[in-house]
Amino acid sequence: MAVEVRRTADGLLQLGLSGEWGVQQLSAIAAELSALDLTASRRVLIDAQGLAALDLSAAWALREFVRRARAAGAEVSFRGSAPDQLRLLDETLQDRAGAGATPAEPAAPGFAAAESRALSLIGRLTVHAGDDLTEWLAFFGRACVTFLASLGSGRRLRPTSITRHVYDTGITAMPIVALIAFLISVIIAYLSAQQLRGFGVDIYVVDLVTIGVLRELGVLLTSIIVAGRSGSAYAAELGSMKLNEEVDALIATGVDPFEVLVVPRVLGLVIALPLLTVVADLIGLTGGAVLCRYLLDMPLTQYVNRVNEAISPTTFWVGLIKAPVFALLIALAGCYHGMQVRDSARELGRLVTVAVVQAIFLVILADALFAIFFMKMNI
Amino acid sequence: MYPLLEVHGLVNRFGAQVVHDGLDMQVERDEVFGIVGGSGAGKSVLLRSILGLQRPQAGVVRIEGADITRMSAAQLRPIKARYGVAFQQGALFSGLTALQNVQLPMIEHLELEPRVLDELALLKIRLAGLPADAAHKYPAELSGGMVKRVAVARALALDPALLFLDEPTSGLDPVSAAAFDQLVLYLQKQLKLTIVMITHDLDSIFRTCNRVGVIVDGRMESDTLERIVDHPNPWIQAYFHGERARARLAGVAHGA
Numbered sequence: 001m002a003v004e005v006r007r008t009a010d011g012l013l014q015l016g017l018s019g020e021w022g023v024q025q026l027s028a029i030a031a032e033l034s035a036l037d038l039t040a041s042r043r044v045l046i047d048a049q050g051l052a053a054l055d056l057s058a059a060w061a062l063r064e065f066v067r068r069a070r071a072a073g074a075e076v077s078f079r080g081s082a083p084d085q086l087r088l089l090d091e092t093l094q095d096r097a098g099a100g101a102t103p104a105e106p107a108a109p110g111f112a113a114a115e116s117r118a119l120s121l122i123g124r125l126t127v128h129a130g131d132d133l134t135e136w137l138a139f140f141g142r143a144c145v146t147f148l149a150s151l152g153s154g155r156r157l158r159p160t161s162i163t164r165h166v167y168d169t170g171i172t173a174m175p176i177v178a179l180i181a182f183l184i185s186v187i188i189a190y191l192s193a194q195q196l197r198g199f200g201v202d203i204y205v206v207d208l209v210t211i212g213v214l215r216e217l218g219v220l221l222t223s224i225i226v227a228g229r230s231g232s233a234y235a236a237e238l239g240s241m242k243l244n245e246e247v248d249a250l251i252a253t254g255v256d257p258f259e260v261l262v263v264p265r266v267l268g269l270v271i272a273l274p275l276l277t278v279v280a281d282l283i284g285l286t287g288g289a290v291l292c293r294y295l296l297d298m299p300l301t302q303y304v305n306r307v308n309e310a311i312s313p314t315t316f317w318v319g320l321i322k323a324p325v326f327a328l329l330i331a332l333a334g335c336y337h338g339m340q341v342r343d344s345a346r347e348l349g350r351l352v353t354v355a356v357v358q359a360i361f362l363v364i365l366a367d368a369l370f371a372i373f374f375m376k377m378n379i
Numbered sequence: 380m381y382p383l384l385e386v387h388g389l390v391n392r393f394g395a396q397v398v399h400d401g402l403d404m405q406v407e408r409d410e411v412f413g414i415v416g417g418s419g420a421g422k423s424v425l426l427r428s429i430l431g432l433q434r435p436q437a438g439v440v441r442i443e444g445a446d447i448t449r450m451s452a453a454q455l456r457p458i459k460a461r462y463g464v465a466f467q468q469g470a471l472f473s474g475l476t477a478l479q480n481v482q483l484p485m486i487e488h489l490e491l492e493p494r495v496l497d498e499l500a501l502l503k504i505r506l507a508g509l510p511a512d513a514a515h516k517y518p519a520e521l522s523g524g525m526v527k528r529v530a531v532a533r534a535l536a537l538d539p540a541l542l543f544l545d546e547p548t549s550g551l552d553p554v555s556a557a558a559f560d561q562l563v564l565y566l567q568k569q570l571k572l573t574i575v576m577i578t579h580d581l582d583s584i585f586r587t588c589n590r591v592g593v594i595v596d597g598r599m600e601s602d603t604l605e606r607i608v609d610h611p612n613p614w615i616q617a618y619f620h621g622e623r624a625r626a627r628l629a630g631v632a633h634g635a
Contacts, residue, residue, distance in 0.1 A: 023538045024460070027490050055538035056506075056570060057499055064498075088569050092505045243473075343519035346474030 001025040003032050011042035013074070018050035021058035029058055033065040038072045047079040059085035139336045143266060146258040158264045165268025169230040170275055176229075177222050181213070181280035184221055185287035188212050193295055202296055206288065206306040211315060213284035219319045220367055222280045223326040226273055227359035231334040234265050235355035238338025239348040247339070262339075266331040273327035277320055314379050322370050326363045333359040381444035383408050383541055383573050384429065389438035391424050398424050399435070400597030406541075411567055411574045412601075413584045416594030417614065422577045425594065426545060429575075430464060431455050442541070460488050462541040463534030467549065469526040471518040477504060477529045478514040484536040500536070507532035508562050524555040531562070535570075542566070544576040548583045560586040581619075593618070 004016035013036075021029060038044075046066075048054070054062075063086055066076050150156035192208040238261060241247050250257045285307065292298040337355035341348050384406040391399040398421040406412045416422045427433040429440050431447050439446045442458055450458070463484075471480050481500040485491060491499070504514050507528040518526055527547060534542055547563070548556035560583050567574050567587075578584060584591060585604070592601035595614050602610065608619040 023485075023489065026495070030491075030495060056502070056535075057538050060499060060502060061495075084569075089502070092502060343517065344473035 001028060001032075003036075005036065007041070011040060013038070013041040013044045014047070015044065016047045016050060017062075018052070020052050021054045021062075023055055023057040026057050026061060029061045030064075033061060034068075036065070038069055038074055041069070041072075041074050044069045044074045044076045045079060046076065048083050049080050051083070054083050054085055056085055056089070059083060059089055062086065063089050136336060139339070140332060142258055143262050143332065143335075146256060147263050147267070150259055150263060156259060157267075158260060161260065161264035162268045162271070165265050166272045168233070169226060169269050170272025173226060173229055173272075173276060174279055177225055177276050177280050178283045180221055180225060181218060181283040182287040184217055185209050185213050185284040186291050188217070189288050189291040190295070193291075203298075203306060205296065206292060206298075206303055207310040209288035209292075210285065210307050210310045213288070214281055214311065214315050214319045216319065216367070216371075218280040218284050219277045219322050219326065220363070222276045223273065223323070223330065223363045224360055226269070226276065226327070227330045227333075227356055227363060230269060231330045231359040232352050232356045234331060234334030235338040235341075235352040236348065238262075238335055239341035239351060242339065242341045243343075243345070243348065257339075262335045265335055266328060269327040269331040270324045273330075274320055274323040277323040281316065281319065318374060318379055322367065325366055325370075329362040329366060330359040333362060380408075381441065382406065383443060384575065385439075385441040386425075386429065387439050387441075389425070389428060389440065390436045391421065391428060391433075392436050397597055399428075399438075399594075402438070402594070402597060402599050404592055404599050404601060406573060406575055408540075408573050409567070409571055410589040411563065411576060411587050413588035413591040413604075414575065414577045414594065415579070415584065415591055415618065420594040421597065422594060423545070426543060426577060430462075430543070431459070460484075460537045461539055462543060463537065463539040464543040465527065465530035465534045465545065465547060467545040469518065469530040471526060471529055471533070473518050476515050476517055477509070477521065477532070480518070480529060481533045481536050484533065488537055500532075503532040503535050504529070506535065506566070508558070524551050524559070527551070527559065528562070531566075535566070538570075540573060542572050542574045544574060544578075546577055546579065548578065548580045553582070556580060556583060557586070559583075563587050 001019045001021055002017075004018065006014040006016070008014070015036075044066075046062075048062075062083075066086075069076050150158075189205055189209050193202055193205045196202045196204050238247070241261070247257050247261070250260065289300060289303050292303050293300060334355045337351040337358070341351050382405050384404075386402060386404040389399045389402040389404075390397075402421075402425065404425075414422055414425065424433065428435045428448075429442075431440075431450070435448060438448070440448050442461065445458060447455060447458060471477070472483065475483065478497070478500050481503050482496050485496055485499065501511060501514055505511065509525060509528050509532065513521065513525055513529070518529070521529065531542075531544070531547075534544075544563070548559050551559060563574060563576070564587055566572055574587075576583075576588065588604055590601060590603050591607045592599045593607065593610070593612070593615050595612055600607070600610055600612060600615065607615065610616070
């Protein structure tokens with residue numbers, strides 16, 4: 001790419017263009033052309049016949065230069081004929097002015113507007129949150145109604161689909177749930193052993209591990225893992241089905257997407273999560289036993305006896321009863337946000353994130369409510 | 380001068396299934412080359428091999444004389460600026476507006492000021508026959524025909540020498556499809572583009588293509604449009620002389 005510049009005394013500017021003028025050289029071309037001083041030039045003569053190649057982007061840069069020269073009052077002409085590309089550009093861009101090429105930028109708001117903008121933002125967010133809640137409830141309601149309606153027949157309950165979801169969310173999650181439960185019980189046992197040993201009451205390590213795991217941590221940690229694993233999977237699966245218009249295809253076929261997509265997922269998780277919780281409880285107690293055996297030199301029989309004394313008949317059930325509720329919240333959050341996906345891949349990513357965050361938040365909120373409830377009931 | 384695109388002895392196998400078995404293909408400058416073949420004949424696999432999305436088991440693919448099957452990703456980069464692809468479903472980035480979609484290749488390959496980017500992208504959008512107000516819409520807000528045009532505009536972003544179109548008229552109504560064929564001819568003529576087009580649309584082939592390559596049994600039979608219709612291969616006969624093709628052929632015979 002080269003521009004050969006010759007100026008003559010009578011205000012004639014001669015440009016000899018040569019070499020490859022392509023999009024790859026565009027920034028160099030634009031820089032060279034915009035550096036040309038046009039103030040003293042009354043006529044510009046461009047010789048484009050030496051060009052090896054001129055593509056559309058480079059022609060656009062040349063056209064911009066010609067326009068600038070004309071605007072500066074110079075008369076522009078070409079040696080021989082002007083390159084065809086310029087004519088094509090004129091043709092393509094001619095009706096641009098009328099078509100509203102770029103929509104006008106909204107005027108920058110002044111300071112006076114800032115206050116009302118903040119208020120309107122709060123208002124909009126509130127209305128939005130209200131709408132969101134209504135839609136949540138509507139979604140939950142519709143899922144319930146669909147579930148009740150499908151109870152009548154075994155086929156409409158989709159047992160195959162439910163089984164698949166139990167497998168995907170439950171069986172395949174067992175290794176990670178077991179590992180986390182084991183490690184958590186080791187952490188509690190270690191931590192409490194350190195503290196209690198000073199008082200000589202390290203037998204209570206067993207109480208802490210047993211009650212902690214059975215009542216709270218077993219189910220809570222399992223739920224959080226499942227929210228991350230399956231809540232996101234539900235949202236992503238349904239969301240990409242929405243993007244592919246698969247959900248629309250179902251509706252058009254006369255199949256209720258709630259019946260085939262939402263309810264089996266919710267039921268699958270409601271079955272799987274309590275089972276996972278039992279696994280987590282078992283492994284958690286095992287972890288406690290291992291640590292007591294090797295850290296505190298407590299014989300296994302003593303550990304088992306202590307566990308029996310520590311727990312009341314309700315301890316295990318208090319933990320387990322929470323599992324289906326948490327499962328319901330996780331599955332609904334995942335399915336709800338998945339079904340909200342519209343239009344774009346970015347939206348899918350955003351809603352999967354929201355689904356997981358909301359599922360974890362709801363699980364912890366529900367756990368807190370359970371804790372208060374059980375305390376008031378003296379369980 | 381090298382032919383713009385040359386495929387020689389291409390072999391693609393998936394397990395026991397042989398898709399291409401020594402396929403040859405050559406595309407000259409300034410022509411519209413149509414690729415035809417039955418469903419599952421390996422049109423898409425051929426395109427993927429040419430684009431470097433898939434390494435063939437054997438054979439060479441030369442774009443302007445450079446064999447892309449032996450190249451590393453870094454070596455392929457400048458070659459990829461020489462061709463543009465409009466995928467069948469458009470494959471527009473759903474989170475970006477039409478204008479941003481067109482700008483993406485420019486931003487990745489060039490260093491330009493935002494104003495120049497805007498102007499050039501808008502130029503390509505206009506060139507693809509779209510109104511300027513489509514530029515700020517998201518793909519979900521565009522009709523099927525417009526999505527395909529934005530895909531073409533994006534494919535033209537870097538002023539390529541070679542343009543690939545994958546089933547450009549599928550899913551369009553006949554009027555839009557005819558308008559799209561006009562666009563293809565217009566772009567070919569004005570930009571001196573070479574266009575390789577995968578298509579099933581007989582109307583489209585007869586309106587736009589200079590030469591046609593038919594994939595049969597893992598190989599390609601290619602010839603000019605006038606001659607390929609008389610090829611003795613039974614599939615080609617069935618394709619060009621079937622119920623749906625007869626009306627078209629009558630038109631060609633009468634010089635229409």
